[in-house]
Amino acid sequence: MTTPPAAARETTEGPVYTVTGGDWDDVVQAATKADDERIVVNMGPQHPSTHGVLRLILEIDGETVTEARCGIGYLHTGIEKNTEFRNWTQGTTFVTRMDYLTPFFNETAYCLGVEKLLGIEEQIPDRASIIRVMLMELNRISSHLVCIATGGMELGATTIMIYGFRDRELILDAFELITGLRMNHAFIRPGGLAQDLPPGTMDQLRELVKTMKRNLPEYDKLATGNPIFKARMQDVGYLDLTGCMALGATGPVLRSAGLPHDVRKSDPYCGYETYDFDVPTADTCDSYGRFLIRLEEMRQSLRIVEQCLDRLREPGDVMVADKKIAWPAQLALGPDGLGNSLDHIKKIMGTSMEALIHHFKLVTEGFRVPAGQAYVTVESPRGELGVHVVSDGGTRPYRVHFRDPSFTNLQAMAAMCEGGQVADVIVAVASIDPVMGGVDR
Amino acid sequence: MSDINEPNPDKELSAQNLPGQRGDHGEEIRVQRGMFGPKNGGDTTGYGGLVRSVRLPGPATRPYGGWFDEVADELEGALEEQNLLPDNAIEKTVVDRGEITFHIAREHLVRVAKTLRDDPALRFELCTGVSGVHYLEDKGRELHAVYHLRSITHGRLIRLEVSAPDSDPHVPSLVSVYPTNDWHERETYDFFGLVFDGHPALTRIMMPDDWQGFPQRKDYPLGGIPVEYKGAQIPAPDQRRSYS
Numbered sequence: 001m002t003t004p005p006a007a008a009r010e011t012t013e014g015p016v017y018t019v020t021g022g023d024w025d026d027v028v029q030a031a032t033k034a035d036d037e038r039i040v041v042n043m044g045p046q047h048p049s050t051h052g053v054l055r056l057i058l059e060i061d062g063e064t065v066t067e068a069r070c071g072i073g074y075l076h077t078g079i080e081k082n083t084e085f086r087n088w089t090q091g092t093t094f095v096t097r098m099d100y101l102t103p104f105f106n107e108t109a110y111c112l113g114v115e116k117l118l119g120i121e122e123q124i125p126d127r128a129s130i131i132r133v134m135l136m137e138l139n140r141i142s143s144h145l146v147c148i149a150t151g152g153m154e155l156g157a158t159t160i161m162i163y164g165f166r167d168r169e170l171i172l173d174a175f176e177l178i179t180g181l182r183m184n185h186a187f188i189r190p191g192g193l194a195q196d197l198p199p200g201t202m203d204q205l206r207e208l209v210k211t212m213k214r215n216l217p218e219y220d221k222l223a224t225g226n227p228i229f230k231a232r233m234q235d236v237g238y239l240d241l242t243g244c245m246a247l248g249a250t251g252p253v254l255r256s257a258g259l260p261h262d263v264r265k266s267d268p269y270c271g272y273e274t275y276d277f278d279v280p281t282a283d284t285c286d287s288y289g290r291f292l293i294r295l296e297e298m299r300q301s302l303r304i305v306e307q308c309l310d311r312l313r314e315p316g317d318v319m320v321a322d323k324k325i326a327w328p329a330q331l332a333l334g335p336d337g338l339g340n341s342l343d344h345i346k347k348i349m350g351t352s353m354e355a356l357i358h359h360f361k362l363v364t365e366g367f368r369v370p371a372g373q374a375y376v377t378v379e380s381p382r383g384e385l386g387v388h389v390v391s392d393g394g395t396r397p398y399r400v401h402f403r404d405p406s407f408t409n410l411q412a413m414a415a416m417c418e419g420g421q422v423a424d425v426i427v428a429v430a431s432i433d434p435v436m437g438g439v440d441r
Numbered sequence: 442m443s444d445i446n447e448p449n450p451d452k453e454l455s456a457q458n459l460p461g462q463r464g465d466h467g468e469e470i471r472v473q474r475g476m477f478g479p480k481n482g483g484d485t486t487g488y489g490g491l492v493r494s495v496r497l498p499g500p501a502t503r504p505y506g507g508w509f510d511e512v513a514d515e516l517e518g519a520l521e522e523q524n525l526l527p528d529n530a531i532e533k534t535v536v537d538r539g540e541i542t543f544h545i546a547r548e549h550l551v552r553v554a555k556t557l558r559d560d561p562a563l564r565f566e567l568c569t570g571v572s573g574v575h576y577l578e579d580k581g582r583e584l585h586a587v588y589h590l591r592s593i594t595h596g597r598l599i600r601l602e603v604s605a606p607d608s609d610p611h612v613p614s615l616v617s618v619y620p621t622n623d624w625h626e627r628e629t630y631d632f633f634g635l636v637f638d639g640h641p642a643l644t645r646i647m648m649p650d651d652w653q654g655f656p657q658r659k660d661y662p663l664g665g666i667p668v669e670y671k672g673a674q675i676p677a678p679d680q681r682r683s684y685s
Contacts, residue, residue, distance in 0.1 A: 248567060366684070373587070
């Protein structure tokens with residue numbers, strides 16, 4: 001049985017074919033009949049293997065891509081504009097939704113920016129920084145797992161997809177235990193954290209580390225030496241160091257070109273200089289190198305998580321002591337769910353007028369941030385995540401700009417794909433690992 | 442009696458426990474009147490007479506401290522070698538919160554960026570893009586383009602800031618020096634209407650191609666509708682009471 005030819009309609013630009021499934025050869029055959037040598041293929045924005053609503057515009061000659069462009073903006077939600085209409089604390093709720101696979105990186109970067117503007121970087125309690133680091137490193141593992149899982153699926157390897165999402169689920173369970181949410185946590189707040197770790201967390205995290213240590217080598221066994229996997233990935237999506245620097249590519253893309261640039265090492269924040277970990281690199285400049293780097297980074301993240309767990313034995317505060325900035329109450333579990341602790345309510349309603357005033361002012365109005373601007377960067381799983389925050393001295397951000405690594409790295413798509421095969425476009429884009437929530441913001 | 446020439450303690454910026462920066466320090470970008478931001482109807486709060494000037498940190502004087510002086514010296518020296526008077530190119534230098542900002546005259550931006558990238562003592566090889574800021578009431582310099590440059594070689598990070606008036610929103614493009622700015626400049630154009638002269642294809646990137654206006658300008662409304670919550674009407678976010 002033959003599949004029906006792709007539906008065609010005439011436009012002023014030439015015939016337009018709408019392809020949904022079916023055999024690629026039929027489409028090519030129908031298109032070649034039109035004796036127009038140039039074929040422009042629109043891949044996406046709803047194509048399942050373009051990582052969300054990314055639209056790729058490919059000009060192809062047979063199976064070769066002669067020109068490749070990205071169409072983005074389909075997931076633009078105006079988060080940066082929205083933060084200008086909420087107070088500084090509410091900002092975390094918005095920014096956590098940008099790159100939805102790396103919520104803790106967005107929150108930490110934003111909070112570090114606000115803390116720099118407030119000049120309270122030195123006052124952040126150690127315990128808060130350790131928990132931030134631990135959450136970020138767990139988040140790095142979960143993000144890389146999605147990258148490897150979906151990347152494998154796009155090559156047709158569904159097993160690795162199942163494995164990746166299985167392990168990611170374990171990490172999201174830990175996030176749910178700690179923050180109450182699997183994604184979009186808004187747990188890291190200017191000045192510290194929303195609350196301390198709930199009881200039982202340490203045991204579950206130790207168990208998680210044990211399980212992950214057992215599971216991570218499976219990816220090695222499954223994919224690293226697999227000849228099909230290697231054939232699809234090696235020398236695909238090539239971008240050398242010169243290209244990376246010119247296009248501003250950072251993260252695994254840059255490290256696959258051999259430069260061990262990692263903000264955690266070069267410009268440490270949250271006390272990263274006190275942890276032992278290595279920055280893996282490759283010298284292949286290709287998708288396979290990036291895959292290996294992500295595998296190794298997950299192992300290194302696990303190392304950091306273990307060090308965090310050792311340090312977290314000591315109890316301590318998780319919010320700055322300054323009552324003009326610190327959110328007034330830690331959350332507590334009551335009979336009707338998580339909310340303000342009853343002790344706190346007793347204190348502000350019964351004994352301390354000052355505390356009541358502070359609570360009211362901080363919650364309704366928020367704190368004021370001295371005028372000026374700050375720029376902080378963190379090393380997200382995708383590269384250098386920069387936050388430019390500007391304050392005009394008010395209770396709301398004047399401007400929050402995220403330099404999202406997905407956005408910047410995606411520019412390299414054309415350089416990686418042009419001259420290659422159509423099938424390799426998928427591999428190259430998967431190796432950049434763009435998340436459209438971060439690209440479009 | 443104290444000497445009348447003694448500094449007013451309220452203007453002593455080093456004093457502790459003062460509410461924010463007052464006095465004539467820094468650079469005024471706006472004058473805020475009243476409080477709570479009611480724009481429609483009379484102000485019944487009693488705070489309508491409050492006048493507060495909003496000031497950003499002003500220019501710093503030498504020494505800037507740390508490696509800032511080294512970068513500034515090298516940059517000035519390199520510009521002089523190109524027969525460009527540093528004072529013409531660098532309008533002012535601000536050091537604030539451990540960061541150094543060079544305010545560059547827009548006509549010299551490309552030259553300065555190229556120098557920063559190529560001079561071996563500077564070597565800012567990575568540009569992390571451009572961020573637009575709209576200072577609605579700072580007449581003559583409403584639109585700012587802010588660039589952050591990283592030197593992996595020396596482990597440094599600096600900021601360049603360029604301003605353009607709303608009536609002539611043009612800034613030279615840095616794509617020829619840092620190709621990574623391609624999309625970043627398109628984004629800033631899309632949201633702020635800053636035109637980057639010399640950009641290879643300055644089109645909208647996030648908003649639809651036929652969009653009217655520039656959404657992240659301060660005079661562009663956020664939009665939204667009032668929502669009913671437990672019987673009360675909650676106004677749209679940009680209509681709510683604000684304390685800034």
